[in-house]
Amino acid sequence: MESILEIKTVNKAFGAQRVVRDVSLSVKRGEVFSLLGPSGCGKTTLLRMIAGFERPDSGSILLDGTDVAQLPPNRRQVNTVFQNYALFPHLSVADNIAFGLRAEGKPKIEIQEEVHRMLDLIRMHEHAHKKPSQISGGQKQRVAIARALIKKPKILLLDEPLAALDLKLRQHMLLELDRIHDEVGITFIYVTHDQDEAMSLSDHIAIMNEGVIEQLGTPAEVYELPKSRFVAEFIGDTNLFPGKVASVEGSDYCHLEVPGLGKILAYQDRPVAPGENVTLSLRPEKFNLSREKPTVPSIQNLLPGVVDTIIYMGSETRYVVRCGEFKLNVLRQHNRCLLEEKPITWEDSVWLTWHADDGNILQSTNGTPATTPNADSAP
Amino acid sequence: MITRLGRWVLSRLRRFLPEWLLTAPSLLWLLLFFVIPSLLVFTVAFRPPDPYGRIGEGWTLDTLARLMQPSYPAILWRTLRVSMVTTLVCLVMAVPAGYWLARQPASRRHWTLLLVILPFWTNFLIRIFAWRTVLHPEGFLQTSLVKLGILSSNASLLYNEGAVLVVLIYTYLPFAIMPVYAAAERFDFQLLDAAQDLGATRFQAFVRVFLPSIQIGLLTATLMVFIPALGSYAIPDLVGGPSSEMVGNKIAQRVFTDRNLPHASGLSALLALAVILPMVIAMVVRSRHPDKVPVEREKGGPREGGAQG
Amino acid sequence: MKPSRVPLYTTLAVLAFLYLPIVVMTVQSFNAARYGGEWKGFTFSWYAKLFEDRSIWSATRNTLVVAISCTAVSTIIGSLAAWVLHRYRTRLQRLHYLVTYAPLVVPDILMGISLLLFYVNLKILLGLGTVILAHVTFCISYVAFVVLGRLQDFDYSLVEAAQDLGAGWGRIVFRVLLPVLGPGILAGAMLAFTLSVDDFVITFFVAGPGSSTLPVHIYSMIKHGSTTVINALSVLFMTVTFAVVVISQFFSRNRPVH
Numbered sequence: 001m002e003s004i005l006e007i008k009t010v011n012k013a014f015g016a017q018r019v020v021r022d023v024s025l026s027v028k029r030g031e032v033f034s035l036l037g038p039s040g041c042g043k044t045t046l047l048r049m050i051a052g053f054e055r056p057d058s059g060s061i062l063l064d065g066t067d068v069a070q071l072p073p074n075r076r077q078v079n080t081v082f083q084n085y086a087l088f089p090h091l092s093v094a095d096n097i098a099f100g101l102r103a104e105g106k107p108k109i110e111i112q113e114e115v116h117r118m119l120d121l122i123r124m125h126e127h128a129h130k131k132p133s134q135i136s137g138g139q140k141q142r143v144a145i146a147r148a149l150i151k152k153p154k155i156l157l158l159d160e161p162l163a164a165l166d167l168k169l170r171q172h173m174l175l176e177l178d179r180i181h182d183e184v185g186i187t188f189i190y191v192t193h194d195q196d197e198a199m200s201l202s203d204h205i206a207i208m209n210e211g212v213i214e215q216l217g218t219p220a221e222v223y224e225l226p227k228s229r230f231v232a233e234f235i236g237d238t239n240l241f242p243g244k245v246a247s248v249e250g251s252d253y254c255h256l257e258v259p260g261l262g263k264i265l266a267y268q269d270r271p272v273a274p275g276e277n278v279t280l281s282l283r284p285e286k287f288n289l290s291r292e293k294p295t296v297p298s299i300q301n302l303l304p305g306v307v308d309t310i311i312y313m314g315s316e317t318r319y320v321v322r323c324g325e326f327k328l329n330v331l332r333q334h335n336r337c338l339l340e341e342k343p344i345t346w347e348d349s350v351w352l353t354w355h356a357d358d359g360n361i362l363q364s365t366n367g368t369p370a371t372t373p374n375a376d377s378a379p
Numbered sequence: 380m381i382t383r384l385g386r387w388v389l390s391r392l393r394r395f396l397p398e399w400l401l402t403a404p405s406l407l408w409l410l411l412f413f414v415i416p417s418l419l420v421f422t423v424a425f426r427p428p429d430p431y432g433r434i435g436e437g438w439t440l441d442t443l444a445r446l447m448q449p450s451y452p453a454i455l456w457r458t459l460r461v462s463m464v465t466t467l468v469c470l471v472m473a474v475p476a477g478y479w480l481a482r483q484p485a486s487r488r489h490w491t492l493l494l495v496i497l498p499f500w501t502n503f504l505i506r507i508f509a510w511r512t513v514l515h516p517e518g519f520l521q522t523s524l525v526k527l528g529i530l531s532s533n534a535s536l537l538y539n540e541g542a543v544l545v546v547l548i549y550t551y552l553p554f555a556i557m558p559v560y561a562a563a564e565r566f567d568f569q570l571l572d573a574a575q576d577l578g579a580t581r582f583q584a585f586v587r588v589f590l591p592s593i594q595i596g597l598l599t600a601t602l603m604v605f606i607p608a609l610g611s612y613a614i615p616d617l618v619g620g621p622s623s624e625m626v627g628n629k630i631a632q633r634v635f636t637d638r639n640l641p642h643a644s645g646l647s648a649l650l651a652l653a654v655i656l657p658m659v660i661a662m663v664v665r666s667r668h669p670d671k672v673p674v675e676r677e678k679g680g681p682r683e684g685g686a687q688g
Numbered sequence: 689m690k691p692s693r694v695p696l697y698t699t700l701a702v703l704a705f706l707y708l709p710i711v712v713m714t715v716q717s718f719n720a721a722r723y724g725g726e727w728k729g730f731t732f733s734w735y736a737k738l739f740e741d742r743s744i745w746s747a748t749r750n751t752l753v754v755a756i757s758c759t760a761v762s763t764i765i766g767s768l769a770a771w772v773l774h775r776y777r778t779r780l781q782r783l784h785y786l787v788t789y790a791p792l793v794v795p796d797i798l799m800g801i802s803l804l805l806f807y808v809n810l811k812i813l814l815g816l817g818t819v820i821l822a823h824v825t826f827c828i829s830y831v832a833f834v835v836l837g838r839l840q841d842f843d844y845s846l847v848e849a850a851q852d853l854g855a856g857w858g859r860i861v862f863r864v865l866l867p868v869l870g871p872g873i874l875a876g877a878m879l880a881f882t883l884s885v886d887d888f889v890i891t892f893f894v895a896g897p898g899s900s901t902l903p904v905h906i907y908s909m910i911k912h913g914s915t916t917v918i919n920a921l922s923v924l925f926m927t928v929t930f931a932v933v934v935i936s937q938f939f940s941r942n943r944p945v946h
Binding site: 410480612 | 709716771788824888929
């Protein structure tokens with residue numbers, strides 16, 4: 001698939017604050033691409049530069065091969081769905097949707113047909129004459145999308161489109177967005193701070209922090225193989241083990257000496273050398289928790305621990321297990337009915353096992369100190 | 380029966396007495412000193428004057444007949460025209476100024492706003508007098524304009540309709556800026572981004588999105604300028620001439636010069652009607668919720684009927 | 689997208705327009721020339737003349753007497769009105785609201801003439817008393833709407849909480865309502881005071897001989913051509929008002945917002 005948007009070393013500063021720093025990325029035609037990051041990471045500024053509300057200080061933004069970085073928003077074939085929808089309060093749903101075509105001076109018949117088509121797409125014919133104040137949040141959302149899509153943009157930009165909705169509606173709208181995307185086939189660029197939204201909707205995710213893209217990849221890549229501590233912690237929960245490479249085992253594995261915990265076996269994604277300081281990230285669901293000491297092959301790690309806290313959540317249970325000087329987050333899914341077992345309870349002695357392949361050694365970029373234990377897994 | 384009635388009265392009393400007692404001071408005061416005097420304006424017009432400048436006995440239609448004389452409709456028309464021009468100029472200046480004020484960062488907005496309303500806190504007469512100083516035939520403006528050859532030395536900046544307009548605009552401009560600003564402050568400026576994102580030019584966005592959104596502010600500004608302008612008396616009296624008299628001047632003349640109160644009363648009744656009319660219109664417009672006011676109407680043609688099917 | 693410059697330039701033009709006469713007048717009050725066509729040197733003589741004028745002092749005294757009594761009465765009545773308007777939603781209050789709102793939109797001259805007709809009908813002699821009655825009438829409405837504005841943010845559960853804790857109405861009013869609504873009532877009182885000091889048209893119609901307030905006195909000075917000291921008087925008047933406004937703004941900014 002060819003790319004529809006190429007961003008090359010774009011920079012933007014507000015005063016002394018560099019909000020976007022040397023960002024480069026490319027978005028493929030027809031995909032859903034997410035910009036994910038905490039508030040203030042520069043994702044919205046990047047989006048506003050793509051839309052044309054801000055001009056980059058340097059770098060280029062190629063839309064279908066032409067540089068649009070210096071064009072005003074009304075001359076770019078890119079449209080935005082705003083965070084609070086920004087529906088015109090004085091216009092009806094149909095007039096809101098028609099706004100863009102009226103501004104172009106399209107013939108009335110054509111506008112009518114297009115509005116009709118859009119109302120079909122968002123299934124809101126019966127509300128066409130209502131004002132934005134008379135429809136619900138989810139409906140406003142759909143009108144905002146239709147209003148942008150009627151312009152047949154090359155890219156639809158969505159700025160935290162679900163942030164104002166409650167949880168149930170958010171889940172429903174995610175499915176709705178997915179359906180609309182499938183139906184129109186336009187490229188979506190989706191800005192959010194919510195990892196679940198990004199994971200469930202996107203083909204690719206760029207995770208931003210302090211103006212830089214920390215990692216870019218498919219949802220599975222950024223979850224399973226986070227490159228930095230920031231990514232590991234921002235997407236999902238994790239346990240971090242700061243340690244030192246004790247020995248390298250063959251071409252694929254190494255032993256880490258983790259102070260306060262002991263020796264653990266880990267898969268080496270990249271070549272490491274003995275004595276190197278590294279951090280291992282291990283997702284809570286990768287653990288196996290058992291009351292009896294299991295017999296495990298040497299490729300598995302085995303640690304004794306004591307149950308500190310239990311949080312029952314229905315489909316799963318979270319445990320905090322004291323293990324050496326660490327408190328580990330362990331997630332256990334209930335494939336079988338919990339009530340039939342003799343349940344694990346507070347202060348029980350338990351055994352934790354995990355496969356060496358399930359841990360991921362972070363690429364300690366910008367010298368993330370591997371010696372300070374993170375608050376979650378600190379003793 | 381009696382006791383039942385008594386109990387009912389008592390229960391009503393217990394329920395409404397606190398409200399009645401607390402409402403009484405202001406309601407009675409305003410009924411006595413505002414509502415009754417206002418109604419008097421309409422009745423005294425039908426009384427004859429008495430030679431001592433008081434109100435005579437009996438009833439008459441004389442005043443009404445005299446108000447039909449051609450000089451009065453002319454003055455009424457001038458009053459309306461001057462007030463409309465004042466309102467229009469104030470709105471044209473207030474919209475960009477209100478827009479600019481609303482876009483200021485909150486920290487700066489407080490002081491810029493204070494700067495705009497500060498002159499309004501100076502005494503009304505002092506402001507008029509200040510303009511007399513500026514426009515005075517021997518003042519700096521006229522002398523410099525004459526020196527520059529723009530004005531002939533016997534022309535006058537004062538005592539004409541132009542001077543009345545300038546001072547009226549000066550006096551009521553803050554009353555136009557404040558409601559426009561208040562409406563603009565509630566305006567979501569992201570809507571302008573959205574309009575441009577959808578292909579509108581900056582001017583299109585301003586006219587089709589900003590102006591309709593602040594229409595209540597515009598309406599309030601119009602009333603706040605137009606109604607007091609209709610009732611102007613001191614401004615045309617002090618900076619205007621005989622050719623720029625307004626209804627207010629005539630009322631004052633009848634009271635203080637001719638001492639003909641019924642005649643003054645008749646003129647006031649006329650002015651009151653002129654004031655009530657725009658207020659009723661405004662009330663009708665406002666009672667229809669802004670949501671229901673169709674703003675973007677295409678000339679002729681169906682309103683996207685197909686889309687509603 | 690670069691923001692348009694039109695709004696900025698209009699605002700600057702508006703500010704220039706608003707301050708031009710004030711600046712000219714201030715300069716003129718120190719100008720030895722009478723009309724300021726040219727600068728004939730700096731002088732304090734207009735200010736000196738001003739302090740010798742006894743009629744100005746008596747007008748100032750009248751103004752203060754009217755303003756203070758009007759503020760006291762209208763603040764009490766207006767605050768009460770705001771409270772009932774906020775508290776009750778009955779048909780009586782709808783009438784009450786209409787009657788309170790109307791004086792805000794009726795032009796001054798109509799209010800002046802109608803009160804004059806009222807006094808003449810009842811054969812009441814015009815004097816300071818009639819002026820005070822007139823001022824109270826229009827100030828009630830302003831106070832009521834300022835206080836009503838503050839009441840919009842008032843949480844009635846505070847009163848219920850006080851009742852729940854055993855407070856009677858006296859305690860509720862003095863320990864809860866007044867402290868919480870104090871800034872609003874004060875703002876209303878200040879507005880009433882300023883409006884009373886400022887009013888010319890209504891006062892002009894209902895003032896009797898010897899009850900001229902400062903604005904009425906200034907008017908007759910302009911009318912009768914004794915204008916030399918007005919510049920100086922105006923500058924003093926203005927300085928005091930500006931100082932009061934700026935200081936009150938400064939305090940209201942630092943005061944914690946309820």
